[in-house]
Amino acid sequence: MLNDKKNQQLLENWKEKGVDAIPSESYIWYEDNWAHDKYEHSHQRYQLTYVEDGYQYFHINKQIFLVPQNHVIWIPSNLSHRTTSQAKTVNLMIILFKTTPDQTFYKDIHVFPAPAVLKEMLLYAAKWNQQLFDEEEHTVFLRAILQSLPYFCEENQFLKIPVPIDQRLTPVCNYINVNYRYTSDTDTLAHLANMSVRSLQRIFKQQTGITIQKYTQLIRILKSIELIDTGQYTLTQIATMIGYKSLSAFTSSYQSIMLSRPNVKK
Incomplete structure (x- = not known):
C-alpha cells in the first residue's frame, strides 16, 4: 500500500487535473456536509452517486433529476451535469468507474431508491474512501456493486422534472x-x-x-x-x-x- 504522504501527493495531483487523472479503476469519495461544485462539468468516468442524507438536484440535458435521501443516480460517461441543493446537510458517496459492462443500462441516466443490500454494500465500501490505488478486495467488491446495479434498479420516472x-x-x-x-x-x-x-x-x-x-x-x-x-x-x-x-x-x-x-x- 502507498504511504499517507504519497497518497496525499496523488490526491493533490488529480484535484488539479480532474477526476479522469485518478489512477485506480474505481474511486470512492464519501463525505459529510458535501459541497459539490455547482458549475457544469463532465468527465470520462461513469458516476454513481448515493445520497445518504439530504437531497440533490442534478441538471442534465435540459432535465432536472431529484435524488432524495437513500436514492442513487447513475450518470453515463462524458455527460455534462451540475448539482444544486438547498438541503441543510448533504451526506453522499460518489463512485467513479473507468469502465462498465457492455449493457444498455450503463448508457442511460437512472435514479432509484437504494435497496437495503446496496446501502450495506456502499457503507462497507466507504473504507476505501479516496483510495487512489487498486487492491484485490477493493477492485472485486466495487466491480460487484457495478455489475449488480441493473438488478437493483427500480426506477422512479417521477423524480425527473421535465424541462x-x-x-x-x-x-x-x-x-x-x-x-x-x-x-x-x-x-x-x-x-x-x-x-x-x-x-x-x-x-x-x-x-x-x-x-x-x-x-x-x-x-x-x-x-x-x-x-x-x-x-x-x-x-x-x-x-x-x-x-x-x-x-x-x-x-x-x-x-x-x-x-x-x-x-x-x-
Whole structure:
C-alpha cells in the first residue's frame, strides 16, 4: 500500500487535473456536509452517486433529476451535469468507474431508491474512501456493486422534472413553480403561453410527457421534500403549505410519486 504522504501527493495531483487523472479503476469519495461544485462539468468516468442524507438536484440535458435521501443516480460517461441543493446537510458517496459492462443500462441516466443490500454494500465500501490505488478486495467488491446495479434498479420516472424545449411553455412552468400552492387556472396558463387551452394541454404533454396537473403535483411533492428536510414542520403543516387540503391527500400524493410514505426528519 502507498504511504499517507504519497497518497496525499496523488490526491493533490488529480484535484488539479480532474477526476479522469485518478489512477485506480474505481474511486470512492464519501463525505459529510458535501459541497459539490455547482458549475457544469463532465468527465470520462461513469458516476454513481448515493445520497445518504439530504437531497440533490442534478441538471442534465435540459432535465432536472431529484435524488432524495437513500436514492442513487447513475450518470453515463462524458455527460455534462451540475448539482444544486438547498438541503441543510448533504451526506453522499460518489463512485467513479473507468469502465462498465457492455449493457444498455450503463448508457442511460437512472435514479432509484437504494435497496437495503446496496446501502450495506456502499457503507462497507466507504473504507476505501479516496483510495487512489487498486487492491484485490477493493477492485472485486466495487466491480460487484457495478455489475449488480441493473438488478437493483427500480426506477422512479417521477423524480425527473421535465424541462420543455418549446419556449412558449417556459412562462407556464415558471408560473406553476411559483404558484404550486394553488390550483392553476388553465385559461391563465394558456394566456401565458399565447395559445388556446386545448393547444396548451396537447403541446405540454408532448413536450414533458406528463399533464399540467401531474406537473403541478410533481412540483408540490418536490417542495415537500425540501420542507421535510428542514425538520421545522409537521406533515400536516407541510401539506397545507404546498396546497393540499388534508394530510391524507398529501400522503396519498406523496406515496404515488415517491413510492413510500412521508416521514418528518428527527
